[in-house]
Amino acid sequence: MKVIEIKNVEKIYNDSEVKVHAVNGVSLDFEQGEFAAIVGPSGSGKTTLLNMLGGLDNPTTGTIIIGGKEINELKGSKLIDFRLHNIGFVFQSYNLIPVLTAKENVEFIMQMQGVSYKERSKRTIELLEAVGLGERIDSRPARLSGGQQQRVAVARALASKPKFVLADEPTANLDSKSTENLLDIMEKLNREENITFIFSTHDARVVKKARRVITVEDGKVISDVRKE
Amino acid sequence: MKKMIWSIAWKNIWRNRVRSLVVIVAVVLGIMGGMLMIGFMNGLIEQRIDASIHNEISHVQIHEPEFMNNEEIEYTINNYDKIKNILDTLNGVVAYTARSKTFAMVQSDWSTTGLVIKGVNLEKEKQVSDLSNFIIEGDFLENESRLPSIVIGSKAAEELKLLNYQIEDNKMAAIDSLQIPAETTAKLDSLPLKRYRTEKQFSKALAAVLNEHEMKQFGKQLINYFSFYRLGAKVTVTISDTAQIMVPITFRVTGIYKTSNDMFDGMTAFVLENAVLKETGFGKDFIHEIAILTTNNEEGVLVAKELQRSLPNYSVLSWKQIAPDLAYMSDMMEFMDFIYVGIIMLALAFGIINTMLMAVLERAKELGMLMAIGMNKMRVFSMIMLESVFLTLTGAIVGMGASALIFALLARSGINLSMWSEGFEAMGYSAIIYPVVSAGNYINIILLVILTGILASIWPARKALKMNPAEALRTE
Numbered sequence: 001m002k003v004i005e006i007k008n009v010e011k012i013y014n015d016s017e018v019k020v021h022a023v024n025g026v027s028l029d030f031e032q033g034e035f036a037a038i039v040g041p042s043g044s045g046k047t048t049l050l051n052m053l054g055g056l057d058n059p060t061t062g063t064i065i066i067g068g069k070e071i072n073e074l075k076g077s078k079l080i081d082f083r084l085h086n087i088g089f090v091f092q093s094y095n096l097i098p099v100l101t102a103k104e105n106v107e108f109i110m111q112m113q114g115v116s117y118k119e120r121s122k123r124t125i126e127l128l129e130a131v132g133l134g135e136r137i138d139s140r141p142a143r144l145s146g147g148q149q150q151r152v153a154v155a156r157a158l159a160s161k162p163k164f165v166l167a168d169e170p171t172a173n174l175d176s177k178s179t180e181n182l183l184d185i186m187e188k189l190n191r192e193e194n195i196t197f198i199f200s201t202h203d204a205r206v207v208k209k210a211r212r213v214i215t216v217e218d219g220k221v222i223s224d225v226r227k228e
Numbered sequence: 229m230k231k232m233i234w235s236i237a238w239k240n241i242w243r244n245r246v247r248s249l250v251v252i253v254a255v256v257l258g259i260m261g262g263m264l265m266i267g268f269m270n271g272l273i274e275q276r277i278d279a280s281i282h283n284e285i286s287h288v289q290i291h292e293p294e295f296m297n298n299e300e301i302e303y304t305i306n307n308y309d310k311i312k313n314i315l316d317t318l319n320g321v322v323a324y325t326a327r328s329k330t331f332a333m334v335q336s337d338w339s340t341t342g343l344v345i346k347g348v349n350l351e352k353e354k355q356v357s358d359l360s361n362f363i364i365e366g367d368f369l370e371n372e373s374r375l376p377s378i379v380i381g382s383k384a385a386e387e388l389k390l391l392n393y394q395i396e397d398n399k400m401a402a403i404d405s406l407q408i409p410a411e412t413t414a415k416l417d418s419l420p421l422k423r424y425r426t427e428k429q430f431s432k433a434l435a436a437v438l439n440e441h442e443m444k445q446f447g448k449q450l451i452n453y454f455s456f457y458r459l460g461a462k463v464t465v466t467i468s469d470t471a472q473i474m475v476p477i478t479f480r481v482t483g484i485y486k487t488s489n490d491m492f493d494g495m496t497a498f499v500l501e502n503a504v505l506k507e508t509g510f511g512k513d514f515i516h517e518i519a520i521l522t523t524n525n526e527e528g529v530l531v532a533k534e535l536q537r538s539l540p541n542y543s544v545l546s547w548k549q550i551a552p553d554l555a556y557m558s559d560m561m562e563f564m565d566f567i568y569v570g571i572i573m574l575a576l577a578f579g580i581i582n583t584m585l586m587a588v589l590e591r592a593k594e595l596g597m598l599m600a601i602g603m604n605k606m607r608v609f610s611m612i613m614l615e616s617v618f619l620t621l622t623g624a625i626v627g628m629g630a631s632a633l634i635f636a637l638l639a640r641s642g643i644n645l646s647m648w649s650e651g652f653e654a655m656g657y658s659a660i661i662y663p664v665v666s667a668g669n670y671i672n673i674i675l676l677v678i679l680t681g682i683l684a685s686i687w688p689a690r691k692a693l694k695m696n697p698a699e700a701l702r703t704e
Binding site for chain 1: 229232236239240242243593594597598599600601602603604605606607696697698701
């Protein structure tokens with residue numbers, strides 16, 4: 001089943017007089033359950049592509065269809081709502097809410113979705129246990145290591161039962177042990193629960209684990225390799 | 229969800245403790261300033277109104293309508309008995325009394341002045357008016373001698389030159405109680421044991437023996453110390469009788485009162501009702517004014533309306549109509565309170581805006597994340613608005629608590645303005661102010677504070693909403 005369809009997407013920035021072709025005619029499909037990495041040097045258009053996939057930016061031309069819905073047609077609060085229910089985000093610098101505990105950070109997104117207290121409490125505990133933080137549910141981010149914070153972020157991304165998780169350089173700030181640990185957890189969730197993960201990364205360790213590697217350069221896909 | 233946003237907003241305030249505390253302290257001080265100002269003004273005005281009502285005008289007055297236009301002696305209230313029946317059964321009436329009210333020339337041996345002479349029923353008068361509590365010399369018509377008694381105000385006594393000054397042996401013997409240096413008081417021995425009829429004369433005599441510095445420092449104190457009212461002095465009151473012939477009646481001054489209103493003290497004298505009747509030939513219905521005390525100020529207005537319906541042929545006025553200046557002050561009070569606090573909050577709003585703006589800009593990345601993962605604009609806006617309201621409200625509640633404490637302490641002692649009391653009393657205000665703040669004031673301030681918090685958050689919140697989540701996420 002196709003989760004994401006990208007058709008002839010172009011993104012042009014009109015910075016002063018110079019037109020920048022950040023993404024130049026990209027077409028890609030992602031199936032349910034993929035574990036894919038988008039790689040490429042800085043300025044390759046990787047981040048722009050990822051922002052468009054996440055509904056944070058609009059393509060200049062072309063269409064992006066997520067779960068059968070064309071998202072470039074969504075505007076304002078409809079788009080925000082779409083992100084809330086369909087896309088899970090993991091950021092490079094974790095971006096947890098510092099005044100909330102691990103549990104509250106995960107629960108928060110379900111509260112915005114209107115999930116009942118009972119159900120969201122149960123799911124929060126399950127998710128934090130799944131990322132190995134069952135013991136730290138009442139800790140605030142400042143009391144957790146970088147790796148632990150990123151695992152909370154993964155649990156938060158999954159809390160809304162999204163169609164896929166978009167992770168932007170999730171391991172960039174982590175040491176190798178934490179990276180390994182995080183990748184193992186994500187891979188396990190991917191294999192056992194068939195959750196789709198899409199990474200943008202520079203990290204060789206991520207590339208090694210990914211089952212599909214898409215290389216972008218100058219706004220174009222120059223290779224798309226499926227392992228296995 | 230709401231609970232979570234409230235909780236985040238509250239916790240966010242304490243992320244930068246020092247910055248938030250600076251704003252909170254500013255709000256605390258602003259609110260305290262505003263509350264003290266309101267308490268002081270309310271106290272001043274309420275005391276003025278209460279004093280006027282309880283010493284002078286009462287809550288409701290009934291007159292013959294013609295008397296209101298032209299206060300002539302013949303416009304009397306003729307069926308007091310009928311009115312009495314109504315008053316005895318009317319709800320809200322606490323007490324009432326009937327008085328005669330005549331303008332008269334009053335003459336002492338040394339001076340003359342015009343006074344309003346009120347002929348009162350002693351027992352009933354005391355139920356309606358607190359004036360008998362303001363007697364500073366003698367008593368309130370309780371003792372009659374061969375001559376009928378009259379009670380006058382301290383100001384009228386001065387005008388009739390019944391406030392005299394004299395260095396007396398017994399006062400000189402006890403002068404140590406003033407705590408004035410002995411070398412200064414010793415100089416007073418050289419003054420002649422003469423009676424001075426005005427303050428000016430006595431002051432001049434003092435200045436002749438004391439140096440400039442001593443006069444400045446102790447003059448006022450000495451003048452007060454050696455002053456005395458000439459109780460028992462005879463005054464002649466000239467009133468016209470039934471035949472419009474002027475009749476002089478001799479009274480003995482048996483009491484001096486002093487209220488906080490110099491104008492009233494200089495204008496009104498009291499005698500027993502029969503004292504006027506006997507000499508002028510008027511009958512028992514020699515009544516110009518019925519004064520009514522009701523359960524409270526608002527009730528007074530209602531009772532007046534009710535009475536006017538029952539007594540269409542009389543003029544029935546509430547205290548608000550008798551003293552429109554008081555009514556105006558009373559009505560303006562609440563509005564003025566709003567203005568004071570409004571101005572203070574306006575000034576504070578700029579501080580709050582600045583703080584909230586900093587809080588929003590330094591959290592750009594977090595706000596970007598919240599919008600990216602699906603927090604809608606309404607929720608982002610409410611979060612920032614609540615943060616601003618909590619910040620303001622925290623300061624306001626602490627400020628109000630501190631003010632309430634100060635009011636509790638001042639309730640007993642009051643704020644003493646006696647340094648300037650002459651000026652205040654000349655305008656009819658008391659020199660000791662007991663600040664008053666009503667529950668309504670507190671509620672109004674809370675509402676105003678919340679409104680300020682909301683308004684001050686609009687700009688910072690707009691700034692947050694204008695952020696592009698993708699860009700905000702990239703800020704460091």
